Amino acid sequence: MPAFAPDAAYAAVLARDARFDGRLFVGVTSTGIYCRPICRVRTPRRENCRFFESAAQAEAEAFRPCMKCRPELAPPDPSLAWTTMDASRTLARQAAAWLEACDDAEASIEQLAEHLGITSRHLRRIFLAEHGVTPLQYLQTRRLLLAKALLTDTALPVQDVAAAAGFASLRRFNAAFVQHYRLQPSRLRAQRGAPAPGSEPTLRLAYRPPLAVDALLKFLAARAVPEVEQVDVAGRRIERSLALDVQGVRHAGGLAVRFDEAAGEVLLSLDASLWPAVGRVVALVRRWLDLDADPGPIAAHLQPLLPSSLPGLRLPGCLDRFELAVRAVLGQQITVAAARTLAGRLVGRLGEALPHGRRLFPQPMAVAAATRDEIAALGITGRRAETLRALAESWPRLRYAQQTLAREGSVAEALAELCELPGIGPWTAHYILMRGWSWPDAFPPADVVLRKQLAITERGAAATRAEAAAAARFSPFGSYAVLELWRTAP
Known part of the structure; x- marks a missing residue:
């Protein structure tokens, strides 16, 4: 069950409140379908609703994803990667983040446990307590939803979709898809009308508005290296090269992203050479553009300290x-x-x-x-x-x-x-x-621009103490404060 009361969850569904997108899913018992809270279909009756914190929880209860609102497009919970909760919850959330970025068809819970420095038994226990499903159920849902997006938005052959989504074989993929969605992958594609072969395959990556697209693109454009990266601020588009290894195979090529601000989405296109690594690429792009950030809490914390701070400012990450x-x-x-x-x-x-x-x-x-x-x-x-x-x-x-x-x-x-x-x-x-x-709470020490912006005139140890005090005020969103102070510097 979600952390909020069912009546509050239903109120969010009635209001189609985008703030709950990715944090709340509603299963409708009369149809066996689960939706995002922003779904535009007719709102179900309260007694027919069950509420879940994740798509994995809904699918573990045999609900199938809605074809209209497409739960695979919901922005992930922004608390997965960085959290200040107790140690067990922190490990469980970071385990989920590891699974979100996992591209190994043979990935095991033992590998994840070793990465986190705990036993596999302890991992299963804390993961179930935090997420309501096992790690394998969570990973299976993530792979199936990625496959659903690829079947819907691209013309990739079904066998390539299975491999790109992290399934070890087409047989396993078909069996899992039919079991969870009661539909053959090829049938879903026929129903949804995938793009014609030869058209540019594009994936839709959702984010939580607002997103300060101008500020993000201008930051990246100022640093774009010729032949590697090209940023078109007016066209809301970035193109760049990328190479990465997936399961021992090297993939290299170009990718392009374009911001669709009206839809609250980023449209991702890849060279054919990168599609087999699309699972890893999606995770990298989301972190590169900070698509999983929740702008509400960031703004609430920083605006009293920096009244002119830009709503929706994002932390530019990297692909390499x-x-x-x-x-x-x-x-x-x-x-x-x-x-x-x-x-x-x-x-x-x-x-x-x-x-x-x-x-x-x-x-x-x-x-x-x-x-x-x-x-x-x-x-x-x-x-x-x-x-x-x-x-x-x-x-x-x-x-x-x-x-x-x-x-x-x-x-x-x-x-x-x-x-x-x-x-x-x-x-x-x-x-x-x-x-x-x-890292959302960085504060590079002895930065000349930051000290000038914060009117730190002391020298030596006194300046260091004043800087540390400022960093403490901006915590846990120090990196966003740094970007804002750099952005507004004369």
């Missing part, structure tokens, strides 16, 4: 953590434009070429294999060249690179580990985690 870390190093003590120029040179020298004039950002092995002098020849100082090589050589061992999400205490550990690398100090480490881990 190594790329983000390299660009953070390149940006030390120089302008954003100069850092972008250096990154472009690095891409031109070490980045892999792709069709259509694109390049991939250099991978760790390529940077580690380059000599100090080769990197310095691009106009990068010798000291920073050494930092980049040290970062690349250490990459496989870094917590920042290995962890899918941050466990309790891991932020402090990752900060300390990054600061041990030559040429990386606290400011750079905070910035790397702020965007690379989408």
Whole structure:
């Protein structure tokens, strides 16, 4: 059952309240269908409604997803990845976040338990207590809903849909789909009228409005590296290259996202080479654009402290953590434009070429294999060249690179580990985690712009104390405060 009372849940359904989208699902006993609270079909009678916190709970009770409101499009619960709840609930929520990003058809609960540092038995117990379903039920629902979206919005062959959604075989996919939805996958496609072959496949990714699209696109446009990323602020569109490994297979190509502000959605298109990795790509894009943020609590906390703060401001993440870390190093003590120029040179020298004039950002092995002098020849100082090589050589061992999400205490550990690398100090480490881990409560220390914006005129230890006090006031949304202060700086 949801954390709110059934009568309150029904009131949200009556009002079609978008604030509950992704947090509340309503199962209708007379039809066997479950819907989002914003569904536009006729509102069911109260006595026919059952309420759930997740789609997985609804499907565990044998409800099928609505074809009209499409529960697979609901924005995920924003509390999954970062939470300040007690330890067991934190682990259960982070386990769900791991499953949301899971692309391994053979993923096991033992793997997840090892990742979280607990036993599989303890994981099952706390997961069931928090989410009302087992981890396997949760993962199965996530895969089936992704498959439903692919069948509806793309013309991918059913076998490719099964693989992209994380099923080990077409037989398993067909059996699970029929069992849960009482419909053959091919029948669903026939009913929904998927796009014709040859048209651009597009997935719809929902978010909670408002979203300050202009601010997000302008931030990314100022940092866009030629041949890697192109941002069209007026057209509300971003195109960029991406490479990632899924189950030991490398996929590389281009993707494009376009904001549909009227619908509250981002439209995602991929090169054919990336569709087999679509499950991983969707998770990366949602974090990159901060689509899972809940703007209400952020605004409620920051507006009294920063009255001019922009509603719907999002924290730009990244698609490639190594790329983000390299660009953070390149940006030390120089302008954003100069850092972008250096990154472009690095891409031109070490980045892999792709069709259509694109390049991939250099991978760790390529940077580690380059000599100090080769990197310095691009106009990068010798000291920073050494930092980049040290970062690349250490990459496989870094917590920042290995962890899918941050466990309790891991932020402090990752900060300390990054600061041990030559040429990386606290400011750079905070910035790397702020965007690379989408850490919502970063506050890069000794930032000149932040101190000026906050009128911190003290020096030395007194300035550090004043800065820490400001960070405490903005917590737990320090990163959003940082973005707002940077955005409004003269």
